[in-house]
Structures are given as structure tokens and as C-alpha cells.
Amino acid sequence: MGKLINPRDVYGDTLIELGESNPNIVALDADLSKSTKTCKFCYRFPNRFFNMGIAEANMISVAAGLASCGKIPFVSTFAVFVPGRTYDQIRMSVAYSDMNVKLFSTHAGVSVGKDGVSHQMLEDLALMRVLPNMKIFIPSDPVITKKIVYLMAENKGPMYSRVGREPMEIIYDEKELEDLKIRRMLHIKDGDDLALIACGTMVKNAIEAGKELEKKGISTGIVDAWNLKPFDNHTIDKIAKKVNAILTIEEHSVIGGLGGAVAERLSETGYKGGFIRMGINDMFCESGDPRDLLEKYGLTIKHIVNQAEKMV
Amino acid sequence: MLHEARSGHTGGSLSAVDAIVALYFHHMRHNPGNPRDPDRDRFILSKGHAVPALYATLAECGYFDVGELLTLRKINSRLQGHPANTKTPGIEVSTGSLGQGLSFGIGVALAGKLDGKDYNVYVMVGDGETDEGQIWEAAAAASHYKLDNLTALLDRNRLQIDGFTEDVMALEVASERWRAFGWNVLEVDGHNMREILDVLHKADAHKNQPTMIILHTVKGKGVSFMENRVQYHGVAPTDEEYKKAMKELDELEKKILEKYEKRKE
Numbered sequence: 245m246g247k248l249i250n251p252r253d254v255y256g257d258t259l260i261e262l263g264e265s266n267p268n269i270v271a272l273d274a275d276l277s278k279s280t281k282t283c284k285f286c287y288r289f290p291n292r293f294f295n296m297g298i299a300e301a302n303m304i305s306v307a308a309g310l311a312s313c314g315k316i317p318f319v320s321t322f323a324v325f326v327p328g329r330t331y332d333q334i335r336m337s338v339a340y341s342d343m344n345v346k347l348f349s350t351h352a353g354v355s356v357g358k359d360g361v362s363h364q365m366l367e368d369l370a371l372m373r374v375l376p377n378m379k380i381f382i383p384s385d386p387v388i389t390k391k392i393v394y395l396m397a398e399n400k401g402p403m404y405s406r407v408g409r410e411p412m413e414i415i416y417d418e419k420e421l422e423d424l425k426i427r428r429m430l431h432i433k434d435g436d437d438l439a440l441i442a443c444g445t446m447v448k449n450a451i452e453a454g455k456e457l458e459k460k461g462i463s464t465g466i467v468d469a470w471n472l473k474p475f476d477n478h479t480i481d482k483i484a485k486k487v488n489a490i491l492t493i494e495e496h497s498v499i500g501g502l503g504g505a506v507a508e509r510l511s512e513t514g515y516k517g518g519f520i521r522m523g524i525n526d527m528f529c530e531s532g533d534p535r536d537l538l539e540k541y542g543l544t545i546k547h548i549v550n551q552a553e554k555m556v
Numbered sequence: 557m558l559h560e561a562r563s564g565h566t567g568g569s570l571s572a573v574d575a576i577v578a579l580y581f582h583h584m585r586h587n588p589g590n591p592r593d594p595d596r597d598r599f600i601l602s603k604g605h606a607v608p609a610l611y612a613t614l615a616e617c618g619y620f621d622v623g624e625l626l627t628l629r630k631i632n633s634r635l636q637g638h639p640a641n642t643k644t645p646g647i648e649v650s651t652g653s654l655g656q657g658l659s660f661g662i663g664v665a666l667a668g669k670l671d672g673k674d675y676n677v678y679v680m681v682g683d684g685e686t687d688e689g690q691i692w693e694a695a696a697a698a699s700h701y702k703l704d705n706l707t708a709l710l711d712r713n714r715l716q717i718d719g720f721t722e723d724v725m726a727l728e729v730a731s732e733r734w735r736a737f738g739w740n741v742l743e744v745d746g747h748n749m750r751e752i753l754d755v756l757h758k759a760d761a762h763k764n765q766p767t768m769i770i771l772h773t774v775k776g777k778g779v780s781f782m783e784n785r786v787q788y789h790g791v792a793p794t795d796e797e798y799k800k801a802m803k804e805l806d807e808l809e810k811k812i813l814e815k816y817e818k819r820k821e
Contacts, residue, residue, distance in 0.1 A: 270670070294666065294701075302693035305656040308649060309663020312641075313594070313671070317663075332653050333690070337660055341650040342642050 248411035249386040252350050255407065256281030258393040259318060260288045267292075269397060271318045272307055274300045280320035280350045300325045304333035304345070311343040316397055322356075323349035323365035323406050327372055338402045339375040345403075346396045352406035353445060353495035354524060354541060360531035365406075366524045370500025372404045373473055379426065380472040381405040384447035385415035388470055391424055399426065408445050408495065410534055415448060415468075426471055429479045435465030437556050439483045442493040443469040443502045446522075446543065450493055453548035462556055469502050480509045488517035489555035493548060498523040518555045522548065557608050558792040561629035564637065565605040567788040571713035571746065571773035572680060573609035576601075578752040579678055580613045588618035591645045597675050598664050600648050602657020603682030603711060604638040605790070611635050611644070619646040655688030657681065658708060662698050665706040665766075676760055680709045684716030687725045692737070698766040699738030706766040707759040708739075711746065713775035715786050734768040746771025779804055 263269045263285060270292045277283040277295060286293035296303040300321060307317040319326060326349050327334055338345045352365045372378050379401060383389035389407060396403045415432075424430075429441075433454060442450035447468045454464040465487060467479065483490060490510070492503040503521030510519055524541055538544055558564040576599070580586065584597040601610050608628065615622045620634070627633035634643045638652025649660045661679035668675050685691060698706055710730065718724045727733070731741045740762045744751040752771070759767035775789070776782030779801040782793075793801055 291670065296697060297693075297700075299690075299693035299697065301655075301690040302659045302662070302697055305659030305690070305694075306663040306666070306697065309660040309665075310667050311663070312648060312660070313664055313667030315667050315670070333656055333659075336650055336653045337656050340640070340642070343649075 246413040248413060250411040251383055251386055251389040251407040252279070252281040254386045254389040255348060255350075255393055256284035258390045259285040262394065262397050263289050263292065266316070266397065268314055268316050269318065270294065270310055270315045271320065272296055272303050274298055274303050274321040274325065276321050279322070280348075282318070282320045300330050301333050304330045305337040307345045308337035308341060308343040311345050316344060316346065318346045318348055318396075320348050320350065322363060323352035323368045324363055327368050327404065328365055331371055335375060339377045342377050343402060344400050347404045348393070348396070349404070349406045351409045353408045354529045354537050354543075355445060355495060355534040356409050357534040357537060358531050361528045364529055366495070366497045367500070368404075368406055369472060369494070369496050369502065370504065373500060373505065377402050378473060379403045382444040382470055382472060383407055384442075384444055384468050384470055385412050387414055387416040387418055388421060388424070391421045392470070395424065395426070406444070410445070412445070413448050415451065427474045427476050428471065429476045430468040430470060431479070432466040432468055433464070435487065436463040437487060438462055438489040438491065438552055439465040439467060439487045440491050440493060440548065440552070441467045441469050441483070441502065441506055443472065445495045446493040449543065449545050449548055452545045453552065456545070456549050457552055460553070462552065464552070472502060472505060475505050475509070477509055480506055481513060484510055484513060484515040484517070489552070490517065490519045491522060491548070491552055491555065492520075493522045493543070495543060496523050498525055520551055520555065522551060557612065557625045557628050559795075559798040560626045562792050563629055564608055564792050565790050566792060567715065567775040567782060567785070568603060568682065568711065568713065569606045569609040570777045570779065570782065571775045572603070572606040572711045573612070574747050574749065574777070575680065575709055575711070575752055575771050576609050576613050578749055578756065580617050582753055583756045584678070585675065588614075588646070591619060595673060595675055598648050598661070598677045600651070600657045600661050600664075600677070600679045601639055602651055602679050603654065603685050604651035604657070606680075606682070606711070607637075607639045610639070610647075614644075614646040620644070654682065654685040655690035658691055658694040658698070661706055661708070662694055662701070662703060665698070665703040666701060668705050669703070675705070677706045678709060679706070680711060683710055683712045683714065683721050683727060683730070684724070686710070686727055686730070695734065695737040695739065702764050703766045704763050707756070708766065708768045710768060710770045711773055712770050713773045715775045715784070715789065717786075717789050719786055731770055738765060740765040740767040741770065742767060743770040743772065746773035747777055778808055
């Protein structure tokens with residue numbers, strides 16, 4: 245296994261970098277700055293950091309007010325709270341008002357682990373995907389995390405990004421991501437038989453599953469759907485023409501997230517091959533060690549390989 | 557406007573309009589020719605349903621043509637049923653889902669402090685709106701950050717959709733609640749121009765605390781059969797009511813002008 249880096253640390257460090265060169269960068273948190281790592285920005289720029297207390301609804305609309313004056317607010321807390329608790333504030337004060345607010349949430353997904361269902365956000369991508377004006381980015385490794393934070397600061401408009409609690413392995417080197425463009429998924433590998441389209445924490449698993457499938461003689465393409473919205477129809481169309489089996493993998497409900505988005509596109513464009521959405525089925529999970537949870541709820545490398553083999 | 561639209565919130569627009577007029581015509585620093593002037597004072601209508609009062613004021617100020625007012629709530633109009641900043645010049649943020657405008661005002665006030673700007677932020681909040689929990693999150697945050705460039709105006713017309721505020725969800729003693737949250741609280745007759753203007757100056761001068769101005773108002777103010785009547789919260793006047801109301805308002809205008817002329821002499 246490669247070196248592990250926590251994407252939350254990358255987020256905090258990148259905010260400082262951005263803050264050094266751009267005085268308009270500000271950060272808000274709801275009493276979780278030590279977990280989200282906005283505390284790093286707070287230590288460096290105490291005047292540009294606003295702890296809003298355990299009051300997420302207020303925090304979202306305050307960020308919108310700051311944005312209306314030219315500030316670039318990065319708003320962070322756990323994904324269960326933003327967007328989980330604040331859908332209407334995001335809808336009205338941010339998305340409909342088209343404010344330049346950057347929502348960067350942490351502790352998304354079931355791999356939050358022991359805190360249990362109250363802290364395991366598996367619906368955020370669905371919630372944010374239905375909002376007009378919203379853009380969604382899901383980092384799959386520490387390198388792209390940094391790139392995404394830059395991209396959020398440098399492009400205007402409402403944006404949402406989510407990372408998990410756990411450290412991540414490095415997938416990319418910085419050079420590979422120099423041309424990273426919104427609405428372009430990342431083609432990690434081409435394949436003729438099967439395509440694995442994954443996002444976030446599941447990209448690494450998809451890559452490893454792909455290696456095993458290749459050993460078994462199955463030519464497997466890997467795509468990192470780091471940019472869920474605006475959705476990259478072009479890449480999906482290309483894949484659909486090439487392979488006869490498509491598998492989406494995400495640490496999110498199978499409803500409304502990456503799997504939902506790909507299913508919508510495939511069904512509207514006449515794709516005739518096999519298609520399966522892997523994710524958390526329509527259910528609440530439970531407390532446990534992250535690895536045990538991913539094992540029990542079917543999101544390991546082995547699960548991906550087994551599912552893929554059944555399809556080709 | 558509301559009669560033409562055949563829908564809208566009559567009562568709460570009439571209770572709010574005097575304070576809005578006072579702000580735009582006699583108090584705030586703003587420029588209809590440059591609605592996005594970074595140094596402008598901001599007015600945020602958190603009780604978004606009273607937007608007809610704000611549209612009428614913005615039009616009279618010159619933000620857009622007065623004739624456009626009759627397009628309110630109609631297809632292809634810039635004048636949405638509730639405020640929309642992406643459509644209408646002079647609107648700061650989209651509201652209409654209650655409880656969010658005060659928080660937005662905090663963001664604007666914080667930005668003003670960060671940038672060393674001397675603008676003031678005025679947020680009008682409905683009395684029923686203070687049922688919303690977010691209002692109290694905002695109340696705590698504004699005093700925590702000592703936002704003396706922020707003034708809230710509470711349109712205390714004592715009615716919400718389902719009845720009297722004290723019957724639906726009691727909010728008295730409102731002044732004590734806001735004081736307990738660390739605000740400077742002032743109270744005035746929300747239909748007395750001189751009182752409103754005096755209190756706005758006091759609010760601006762107050763340091764280290766945000767100010768809450770409780771405007772004691774009358775829902776449906778100026779139209780006898782609408783005053784204090786809950787059924788005029790969310791409906792437009794019928795043809796007959798419109799004629800009666802306009803007659804009363806025209807007479808009121810005449811009286812005011814006569815009084816004004818006399819004073820000039």
C-alpha cells in the first residue's frame with residue numbers, strides 16, 4: 245500500500261496557500277474546525293475565520309452574505325450537517341441566489357465508522373445534484389483534493405465537495421492533473437470489456453479491482469467521476485459505445501448520486517449493455533470499524549471483482 | 557400591483573412599507589444607477605413576502621420603471637412573487653423561505669468590518685418569522701461578533717397566517733428576548749416617519765452591539781377594512797376591495813399633501 249495522507253489535512257493546508265495569495269478567501273466552521281482542518285486556516289488568518297458555533301443553518305446564509313461582498317467563503321463541517329441539515333439555506337441563500345459559496349464537507353460516507361448512522365452521510369450527492377447552479381466535486385486522492393480546492397476558489401458560483409474521514413492513498417501525480425477541467429471525468433485506464441466508473445474513496449478500490457480483473461483476462465476501463473455536476477455526458481457516451489458492461493461504485497446511496505446520474509444518461513441514449521450501481525442500498529447502516537462496514541455493506545475490492553465477473 | 561397580479565401578500569406589505577420608504581428616501585446611502593456599488597448601505601427583506609412594498613419603493617427610487625410594477629408575479633417578469641437577486645436590480649439576496657435574511661445580513665456586516673467599510677446593513681424581519689430557529693442562531697452570532705453595523709427591524713404587526721402571533725406561537729416579550737441575546741433594543745411606532753428616522757440614527761450611532769428596532773405596526777395599514785385582519789395576509793384585493801382601498805389611500809394621500817403644503821406656508 246502507498247503512502248496515506250488525510251484529504252482533510254490537504255484541504256486545511258491548501259486553504260492557507262490560497263489565503264496567502266488571495267485576501268478574499270475566508271473560512272467558516274460550525275464548531276468542528278479541528279476535524280475539518282479549517283483550524284489550520286484559523287491559526288494563520290484568525291480575522292478571516294468565523295466559527296459560527298453549532299448553528300449550521302445560520303452559517304450557510306452568513307457565507308452567502310460574505311460572498312455577496314466579494315469574499316470567497318469556504319464553509320466546512322460534517323456532510324451530515326452541510327448539506328444534510330441545511331438544504332433550504334443552500335437552496336435559497338446560495339444556489340437560487342447564485343452566491344460564490346464553497347461548501348467543503350468532511351466525514352462523508354459510511355467509512356466514518358463508529359459514530360454510526362447519525363454521522364454517516366450517504367445522501368449528500370443526491371441532495372446537491374438536484375440543485376440548479378450547484379457544481380459537485382468528489383476528490384479521490386490527496387493530490388486531486390488540492391487541485392479541487394484551487395479550482396473551487398478560482399471558479400465562480402456555488403460548489404459542493406466532500407471527503408471522508410479516513411486517509412487516502414495517492415493515485416495521481418500533479419502533472420497528470422495539470423489540465424483538469426470541469427465537466428471532464430478522468431480516464432485512468434481504457435478497457436474493452438467492462439468499465440468501472442467510481443468516485444471519491446471508491447476510485448482506489450476500482451483501480452485495484454481493475455488489476456485483478458485484467459489478470460482474469462477481462463479488459464477493464466477505469467474512470468474517476470470526480471466532477472459529478474456539471475455531468476460529463478460525453479465520457480459516458482464514449483464508454484457506452486465501447487463496452488458491454490458498466491459498473492458504478494460510490495460511497496453513497498445507490499439512489500441519486502453517481503449511479504443515478506450514469507443510469508439517467510445511459511437510459512436516455514439507448515445503451516443496451518449490462519449496468520449495475522454499487523453503493524449503499526436504500527438503507528441506514530450501523531456503527532463499526534470502517535473496514536468492517538465496507539466489507540459488510542459490499543464496497544471492497546473483492547465485491548467489485550465479483551460483481552464485474554458476473555457481468556461479462 | 558397586487559390587484560393586477562390577483563395574488564400576493566397585502567397585509568404584511570402595508571405594515572412594512574413606511575419603514576422601507578424611510579430607509580430608501582431619507583436614510584440609506586444607495587445609488588439606483590449603480591445597484592452593486594460596494595459602498596452602498598444594504599437593505600435585506602428577510603420577510604420576503606412583503607416584496608411588493610420593496611418593489612414599489614425601488615421603482616420610485618429609479619431602480620426600474622414604475623410601469624414594470626404591474627408585471628408582478630406574471631410570466632417573464634423580473635418581479636417575482638418573492639425577492640430574487642438574480643432577476644431584480646436592487647434586491648440583495650433571494651428570500652421568501654423565512655429565517656435566512658438576518659443571517660445573510662450578518663455575512664454582509666462581517667465583510668464590511670473585514671474591509672473597513674462604513675456601510676450599514678438593515679434587515680427587516682417579520683414577527684411571525686421569529687418563530688424560525690435560524691433567527692435565534694443569527695441573533696446569537698450578531699451579538700457575538702459585535703456587529704454594530706447591523707440593524708434589524710422587526711415588523712411587529714402581531715399577526716401571522718394562522719392568526720395572532722400570541723395565539724399561534726407566543727413571542728412576547730420580544731424586546732426582552734432580543735436584549736437577552738445581547739442586542740440593543742429600541743421600539744417605535746412603525747408608521748410614524750419622524751420616530752422611524754430618529755430611531756435609525758440612534759441605531760447607527762450605537763457601538764459594539766447590533767440594534768433591533770421593534771416597529772409597532774398595523775397589518776393592512778391605511779386600508780380600514782384590512783387593518784388587523786388576518787385574512788388579508790396572503791390574498792390580493794378583489795375588484796370591489798381594490799376600488800374601496802384605492803379611494804381610502806387617495807384620500808389619505810390628499811390629506812397628507814394638504815398638511816405638507818400647510819406646513820410649508
